[in-house]
Amino acid sequence: MDHLPDGVVQYTVRFPEPWTHYAVIEATMPVSPGAQEAEVFMAVWTPGSYLIREYARHVEAVVVTDGTGRGLPFGKSRKNRWRIRTDGAEKIHFSYRLYCREMSVRTNWVEDSFALLNGAPSFVTLVGGQHLPHEVRLVLPDVWKYSASGLAASADGLAHCYTAPDYDTLVDSPLLAGNPVVRKFEVDGIPHYLVNQGEEAGWDGERATADLRTIVERYRLMWGPLPYEKYVFLNLITESGGGLEHANSVCMMTNRWSTSTRKAYLSWLSLASHEYLHVWNVKRLRPVELGPFDYENENPTRSLWVAEGITDYYAPLMLRRAGLSTQQEYLTGSEGSGGGLSGVIHTLQTTPGRLVHSAEQASLDAWIKLYRPDENSANTTISYYTKGTVVGWLLDARIRKATDGAKSLDDVMLLAYARYSGEAGYTPEDFEAVAEEVAGVPLGEFFRRAVESTEELDYAEALEWFGLRFKAVSGAARKAWLGADTKVDNGRLVVSKVLRGTPAYVFGINVDDEILAIDEYRVRADQFAKRLENYRPGQQVSVLVARREKLLRVDMTLGEEPGKPWHLEVLPNASEEQKKNLLVWLG
Ligand SMILES: [Zn+2]
Structure with missing residues (x-):
């Protein structure tokens, strides 16, 4: 058996033309003593987001040398692996260009004003070398002044240099670089950062920071001492959505209006609360299948x-x-x-x-x-x-x-x-x-x-x-119902979803049918709901649809629109004990 490699995996990441959405990465990796070959891989998925995403498809222009400029022969050994003949070299320098233009919390984005790099889609590493320390040096364009990550700063204290004790930690620590607005608060003396990329007037960062502190303090009360040395909320105000949890950071995406209305703001706070709870539930208390991760295959779990x-x-x-x-x-x-x-x-x-x-x-x-x-x-x-x-x-x-x-x-x-x-x-x-x-x-x-x-x-x-109790629905509200979800597509009324058990399902309205008329009367795309108000549940109708350009009639019986029978309300005559239980539960 080969000896496992010893040493450090180091990356230098440059953004020479960020407006082209490329990062240029050079990885320096040790070679096992006596080994004639080395194999390098890129993850195919990101922990926390359960889909094979084939990140190696964004890699191009791979060049491998021994560090003195001597090229080393290499080739693809799998869709996400490269095998290199090391020819006695002690190190390999594996450089590549990486296309970064997928705006999501689990992928990469590079543009003229900032970069978001996630570990899994960015960094190749040695097969068998995941236990090694991994260090990242970001070389920023002059106009970018700041970078942030849950990773520790490297020991030499150089700006934009980070260190991870192993590959898992690197993958678990997204990196943001640009000119974000950064706010800091402490809980138990532990620093927390809200890093807002894209904050402009109107996004209420002060209020968000105060409320994040309240959330952290409330979880601290439930779980006990905070299990990290710093925590970073990367919040990208990029007109996108979602969040992805990490051991001491989170990557969230939102839009410029998410502090503007009560509804939008509660939704943003709820996202932050969800991702932050993952500090405990999933990042530390995890289903047995979710670690150590197999970065090259699915990791299914029932939990x-x-x-x-x-x-x-x-x-x-x-x-x-x-x-x-x-x-x-x-x-x-x-x-x-x-x-x-x-x-x-x-x-x-x-x-x-x-x-x-x-x-x-x-x-x-x-x-x-x-x-x-x-x-x-x-x-x-x-x-x-x-x-x-x-x-x-x-x-x-x-x-x-x-x-x-x-x-x-x-x-x-x-x-x-x-x-x-x-x-x-x-x-x-x-x-x-x-x-x-x-x-x-x-x-x-x-x-x-x-x-x-x-x-x-x-x-x-x-x-x-x-x-x-669940609120009763009043009989007066009951409306005729087709049961198909529709969308307006170029002015056409098109069926987008047909739920099992609905009249549409039972009588054979199909997804992608264009609804043209009910009985002999044309239905305009924006008038569908209003037209149905003229019918009663149980009434027979003939729906004219276009299916792959052919006109068809679907004879059907209209159903009854379900009301909102799952609307919770407090019992008007709740007992003292029930009132107390509700209060204890909701605080
Ligand atoms: Zn989650």
């Missing part, structure tokens, strides 16, 4: 409903507990959003995929379902974010009731963290056992039904414990 779903349960709940949102906003969303916990339950209960795909299956299939959505996704799967949130809530209620209010899901997360964080990781069975230990009652049937099966969830216990 994303815990890792993402329970995180999504807590994200807005902790905003409420921290006083950043109201009880009403938590339960039903801010004005006009129709969201909150009610919105999540509504999404679950109106997604037919919940009846064919369990929370565990949805977790396992993230790589081929949630991350590869198509027009049939809602029929074939359920998001583990959505179902995990609701299961988290029901589990929380179950534990509170079983312990007469003495324990909650918080205690499950804390005990799991104490027992399985770090190298260990938990199996689904471990997590269930911890929940049972906290609840003090058997939970096998709960987990079988809520997590492993596609049976409908039972809300009765949670509603009763917290003194809540």
